[in-house]
Amino acid sequence: MSEVYGETAASVGVVAYRVDVALRDLTRDAVIAAIDEFDSVGREQFLAKYGFAESRRLFVVHEGKSYDSKALAGAAHAFLNGRAPLKATEISGGWRHAAGVLQRLGFDVVDRVPAVTVHELVRAIDKLRPATVASGPMLKQAVVLLWAIGRAQRGADRVLTWERTQAELIPLLTAHHRSGERPEGRPDYPIAALCRAGLWALDTSASVPTAHGDARLRRWFDEHQPDGGLPEPVYELLLSSGLARVQVVTAIIDRFFDDFDYAAVTKAVGLQGDSIADDDCTLSDEGAGNGDPKRAYQDLIEIVTSREASTRGKRRPVVGNDPIRLAAARRAVILRSGGSCENPACGKPAPDHTDRGHPVLEVDHVSDIATGGRDHPVQMIALCPDCHAVKTRGRSRHQLRERLLAVARDRHEAWTGTAAFAAQAGQASRHT
Numbered sequence: 001m002s003e004v005y006g007e008t009a010a011s012v013g014v015v016a017y018r019v020d021v022a023l024r025d026l027t028r029d030a031v032i033a034a035i036d037e038f039d040s041v042g043r044e045q046f047l048a049k050y051g052f053a054e055s056r057r058l059f060v061v062h063e064g065k066s067y068d069s070k071a072l073a074g075a076a077h078a079f080l081n082g083r084a085p086l087k088a089t090e091i092s093g094g095w096r097h098a099a100g101v102l103q104r105l106g107f108d109v110v111d112r113v114p115a116v117t118v119h120e121l122v123r124a125i126d127k128l129r130p131a132t133v134a135s136g137p138m139l140k141q142a143v144v145l146l147w148a149i150g151r152a153q154r155g156a157d158r159v160l161t162w163e164r165t166q167a168e169l170i171p172l173l174t175a176h177h178r179s180g181e182r183p184e185g186r187p188d189y190p191i192a193a194l195c196r197a198g199l200w201a202l203d204t205s206a207s208v209p210t211a212h213g214d215a216r217l218r219r220w221f222d223e224h225q226p227d228g229g230l231p232e233p234v235y236e237l238l239l240s241s242g243l244a245r246v247q248v249v250t251a252i253i254d255r256f257f258d259d260f261d262y263a264a265v266t267k268a269v270g271l272q273g274d275s276i277a278d279d280d281c282t283l284s285d286e287g288a289g290n291g292d293p294k295r296a297y298q299d300l301i302e303i304v305t306s307r308e309a310s311t312r313g314k315r316r317p318v319v320g321n322d323p324i325r326l327a328a329a330r331r332a333v334i335l336r337s338g339g340s341c342e343n344p345a346c347g348k349p350a351p352d353h354t355d356r357g358h359p360v361l362e363v364d365h366v367s368d369i370a371t372g373g374r375d376h377p378v379q380m381i382a383l384c385p386d387c388h389a390v391k392t393r394g395r396s397r398h399q400l401r402e403r404l405l406a407v408a409r410d411r412h413e414a415w416t417g418t419a420a421f422a423a424q425a426g427q428a429s430r431h432t
């Protein structure tokens with residue numbers, strides 16, 4: 001992971017570039033000459049000749065073509081009178097160095113933010129090794145991540161100054177921790193750990209010290225005052241995809257909270273209500289599942305089912321009060337509805353959409369939780385406001401409920417492919 005985001009820290013925000021001494025004489029003409037050579041020999045040979053690796057993120061875009069920024073800056077030096085090319089070890093890439101110099105010479109430098117998958121993110125979370133106290137893993141890294149995910153969900157700024165980061169995190173860390181967690185209320189510890197895991201990016205070229213248990217870390221943060229936040233690709237994913245958010249939050253809860261009631265933390269950071277699982281349809285046209293709603297439905301069902309299982313038999317059960325499970329279940333039902341009332345006698349499209357582009361439909365538990373209903377799409381249904389009113393208060397509500405129970409089950413089976421499986425299982429049991 002950390003390799004994937006290696007350059008993120010240097011690309012945060014716009015900074016006043018210090019001129020890299022090695023590059024201060026570079027001219028636009030020399031860079032154009034290097035571009036010409038790049039074009040004539042090709043990328044592979046150009047990089048080999050000057051001894052540079054491929055750029056991962058920062059490219060000069062010139063007349064519609066892109067060029068590895070650091071290699072270009074190093075090679076361009078050969079086109080200055082009486083100069084030799086600079087070696088890869090003699091200059092630094094990044095906005096503060098080669099890329100920044102090229103930009104100041106009037107070139108377009110673009111940052112190709114690498115995409116990150118939910119799978120990579122979940123794996124990085126599983127690999128976190130928080131210190132433990134008697135009751136379980138310390139919560140600070142989880143609190144920092146959940147806070148940042150809450151911000152991503154709201155579309156709040158990804159990067160904050162160190163001062164603001166502290167102002168927001170100290171009260172959260174002080175309020176939400178296991179007993180015995182030390183040092184209390186200090187964001188520098190969890191943020192340093194998350195940096196090392198590739199889950200946080202700081203705007204500084206200095207590396208975060210690995211020291212634990214002394215004042216060195218605090219001094220380092222006081223001295224550098226680094227702006228920071230989630231790495232950009234992580235933030236983008238968590239901003240746009242509700243499915244990713246639910247999967248990542250679930251991974252954090254599983255990794256850190258165990259039987260500790262996480263709902264107070266998720267509430268404090270604004271991760272509550274259906275919007276946890278909602279895609280921002282105004283950002284991604286296709287919404288969840290990369291345009292494959294059935295796949296997204298199945299992923300959401302997996303979360304609902306795993307959360308049902310994980311809250312069973314715990315000392316502090318949150319059954320019936322699991323905001324992540326409920327949000328995932330409701331999102332699944334909305335996906336399944338395709339934006340129209342699921343009452344087969346109606347089928348009307350939703351009367352409007354929300355600001356985030358979601359159909360305005362009521363997601364209803366067909367059976368009340370109190371009478372044994374589940375937070376599970378197999379027992380939930382999306383209804384237009386009219387049908388919802390009939391189902392709640394109408395004289396025909398009892399018959400309607402029976403019908404809707406069957407509809408919810410049938411549609412769920414059709415979307416998960418379990419109908420065929422159930423038929424098979426039924427056949428098998430008849431044979432035995």
Ligand SMILES: [Zn+2]
Nearest residue numbers: 341346384387
């Ligand atoms: Zn309806």
